[in-house]
Amino acid sequence: MRALEFTAEHxxxxxxxxxxxxxxxxxxxxxxxxxxxxxxxxxxxxxxPFRVPPLITGHEGGGAVVAVGEGVDDAWRGRVVALEPQRACGRCGPCTETPEPLPHLCRDRLMLGMPAWPGTLAEYVTAPLACLYPVDGSVPDGLLALAEPLAVAEHAVRRGPDPRDREVAVLGGGPIGALLVHLAVAGGAAGVLATDPRRLARDTCARLGAVVVDPTTAGAFDGRSGTLDVVYVATTAPGVLDQAIALLRPRGTVVEVGLFGGRVEFDVVGLQQDEKTLTGSTVYTAADFAAAVAALERSWRDLAGLVTDGGGLDGVVGHLTDAVAGRPSDVIKLLVRPDGSPVATTPGSPDA
Known part of the structure; x- marks a missing residue:
């Protein structure tokens, strides 16, 4: 099979x-x-921290079951599934937490795209039954990989107050930020503000129902400081946590979703004085992933606009090489079919 490999030489x-x-x-x-x-x-x-080359990369994906291992019902053959890319150890403190286990916080969990579990940027991948989520045939099979970032957004929404009838902001309009906008709008938020310095990201969030601003412009937040109920941080831009805290009303909540690479300083006094809350959010639970699949089934037509076809595995090599070199990309979410055919955008069709 063809697969995208990261070598030991990076x-x-x-x-x-x-x-x-x-x-x-x-x-x-x-x-x-x-x-x-x-x-x-x-x-x-x-x-x-744990995806150390050499490896076959990719943790977002889905497809059709074509073979089953011992002990698996043959009825799974032919099922179209999205893949939850994590397998917890089942023995550590988070895995055995009572009354609710927290396997997504397992420090020994195995993730797709690690050396021990080759990833989805390949024509074939294996997965245990617990990681399979059947997807309705109405969803184009080229969009199945959206379930994983949707699950990240679902978990972040559940980590904060219900957005219904609340004033919400999403800082960062990349894939996770755009999906957070979608979920907040679909969840009945009274208003959704989205920020990103990139025009494409702002336009994407606007199509999903947000009011958008460029956070780098003077006066971008005039009249908004101290007014919002929930702020989702989906970027690691410098100063973004201070920005989020300043936007909150007293006792509002910041949900931190972006993955910072190290320690961050922020205005803890502003957090404390108005009894604001800072909540972390990482990956997702099985319930979040199931909710993400349901959201994809309901809303794939709205979310397909986030997707750029990567042109197969060879195209991904160029995209990643540019990203490592710091060259900008006019892309929100890059998806591929590893066999090189176009990403399907209509049900039952392999053709874009």
Whole structure:
């Protein structure tokens, strides 16, 4: 099979690799949709905490089950699924937490796109049954990889107050930020403000129902400081936490979603004096992933506008190489079909 490999020398290349075989309790999935994430860039740079090359990258994906391992009902063959890309150890403190286990906080969990579990930027991938989420046939199979970033956004929304009838901001209009805008609007927020210095990101968030501003312009937040109920931080831009705290009304909530690379200073006095709350959000639970699949089934027509076809695995090599070099990209969400055919944008069609 063709697969996207990161070498020990931190180069991205398309290789011919042996197709994996499902072990007991697993299935083999022919990947029809794979996403490219910022974590792929950090892994290629060699600075990701656990995705250490050499490896086959990719943790966002879905496709059709084409083979089953021992102990798996043959009825799974042919099912179209999205893949939850994490497997917890089942033994540590978070995994055995009572009354509710927290396997998404397991420090020993295995993630797709690690050396021990080759990733979705390949024609085939294996996964255990617990990681499979059947998807309705109405969803184009080229969009299945959107379920994973949608689950990140679902978890972030659940970590804060219900957005219904609340004034909300999303700082950062990349893939997760745009999906947060969608969920806040769909969840009945009274108003949604989205910020990003990039025109494409602002236009995308505006199409999803947000009022948008460029945070780098003078007076961008005039009249908004101290007025918002919930602020989702989906960027790691310098000073963004101070910006989020300033936007909140007393006892408002910041939900931190963006993955900072190290320690960050912020205005703890402003947080304390108005009894504001700062809440962390990382990955997702099984319930979040199921909710994301349901959201994709309801709203794929709205979300398809986020997607740029990466042109297959060879195109992803160029995209990642540019990203590592710091060259800008006019893309919100890059998806590919690893077999090189166009990303499907209509149900049942492999053609864009």
């Amino acid at each position: 180069l991205a290349r398309v290789v011919d690799a042996p197709a994996p075989s499902p072990t007991p309790g697993e299935v083999l999935v022919a990947v029809t949709s794979a996403g490219v994430c910022g974590s792929d860039v950090t892994a290629l740079k060699g600075v990701h």
